[in-house]
Amino acid sequence: MASIDLYMFTFSIIVISMIVNLAVSLYGVLVKPNIVKKIISLTILGDSANTFAILVGYRATYPVSPPVQLNVPPSPSDVSQLTGLSVDPLPQALVLTAIVIGLAVNVFLIFLAIQIYRLYGTLNMREIARVKGGQHE
Amino acid sequence: MLLRRLITVSVLIVFIVLTSYTITALNVLGELPPRGLRPLALWFLNTSITPWLNYFSAMAPETVTAIVWDYRGLDTLFETAVFYFAIIASIALFRGIEEKRGGGYVGLSKIVRVVSRVLLPINIVVAASIAIHGTITPGGGFQAGSAMAVAPLILIIVFSRFFLKEKGLSKNLLIALRGAGLVGIGVASILALALGLLSGGYSFIFQNQPKEAAPTGLPPDVLGFPIAGTLFIFNICEFIAVFAGFTIIFILLSIPEDVAREALHGEH
Numbered sequence: 001m002a003s004i005d006l007y008m009f010t011f012s013i014i015v016i017s018m019i020v021n022l023a024v025s026l027y028g029v030l031v032k033p034n035i036v037k038k039i040i041s042l043t044i045l046g047d048s049a050n051t052f053a054i055l056v057g058y059r060a061t062y063p064v065s066p067p068v069q070l071n072v073p074p075s076p077s078d079v080s081q082l083t084g085l086s087v088d089p090l091p092q093a094l095v096l097t098a099i100v101i102g103l104a105v106n107v108f109l110i111f112l113a114i115q116i117y118r119l120y121g122t123l124n125m126r127e128i129a130r131v132k133g134g135q136h137e
Numbered sequence: 138m139l140l141r142r143l144i145t146v147s148v149l150i151v152f153i154v155l156t157s158y159t160i161t162a163l164n165v166l167g168e169l170p171p172r173g174l175r176p177l178a179l180w181f182l183n184t185s186i187t188p189w190l191n192y193f194s195a196m197a198p199e200t201v202t203a204i205v206w207d208y209r210g211l212d213t214l215f216e217t218a219v220f221y222f223a224i225i226a227s228i229a230l231f232r233g234i235e236e237k238r239g240g241g242y243v244g245l246s247k248i249v250r251v252v253s254r255v256l257l258p259i260n261i262v263v264a265a266s267i268a269i270h271g272t273i274t275p276g277g278g279f280q281a282g283s284a285m286a287v288a289p290l291i292l293i294i295v296f297s298r299f300f301l302k303e304k305g306l307s308k309n310l311l312i313a314l315r316g317a318g319l320v321g322i323g324v325a326s327i328l329a330l331a332l333g334l335l336s337g338g339y340s341f342i343f344q345n346q347p348k349e350a351a352p353t354g355l356p357p358d359v360l361g362f363p364i365a366g367t368l369f370i371f372n373i374c375e376f377i378a379v380f381a382g383f384t385i386i387f388i389l390l391s392i393p394e395d396v397a398r399e400a401l402h403g404e405h
Contacts, residue, residue: 015161023156056166059174067182068273072186079186083182090178096201096205103220107227114390
């Protein structure tokens, strides 16, 4: 019983540390004026969310296996053995999709940031707002 | 300023406390960590490769690949399209910036160049292996393309960005490769539909294995190797597309800053 409690305690620490990670990255995206820091925070936000999704799909049993059928063609007992040991495959598939889309967004943001630097000579959002404001006056 | 910082920190602490409480104490995401499997996960694991239930099965030993390209295939198609549009937008942002070959940079030292020449073929073989074995081992087109894209990245750093161009791997060729990969994915998604229509039966877009009302399907294995019908083609095409996409990005990012600025200010 004590070992289960210790297990749950450790797991809760992991979950809370991920939530702290999310909060810190949200802080970076919303408050930091530098675009590069915003992009870094955004990647941390995405990666924390992805790790959390994988954690939700994990399975607290032992032994545990990846969702891959090793015996091809399988017999019904192979399939039931896999379902008895395997982790949830759906979060892994969704995270794969999320990684690719996150990558696409990051690529575009990085190229935008480079272009902004070339045009304004700074990556500070407040500076850019000031320069742009000055042009309109 | 101090008040603003105080409010920000308080909001973050409230966010952390409330989210932690709802997830760990109220179990809003269900039991964490789960001991059993959710019904949806059971369905995927029970049908990913079950020859006796072939109307429901994707016939892929790797369940994640089965979900990515069969059960949720349309989702992945649009995900690939998003990556494609991001690359197109990046190319559009960097339009008109072309560097003429000058003297100057001749790459890193001879030791690094020799070691790179030895390691690059291994890199390519590993990437191709990840793509080809995508239906039976963890991995697939995207992972293989990412692994393969390390090769041009090393080439750019070790030799120079002109080395790729001289070897024929120009930006336009890579855009064409990227397009070819996407066209391959498009063709694979309607392959069973075309076969079904030609044989006079019913079939649907993104069909892989035979279904009850649509008996046309692609073979689950070739010479004993499980290719899971269209999933193998999807993996190979995605491999080419992702490799080309990443290489375009690396080529664009390796343009020296003074050349880009010159081109940009020439425009104004």
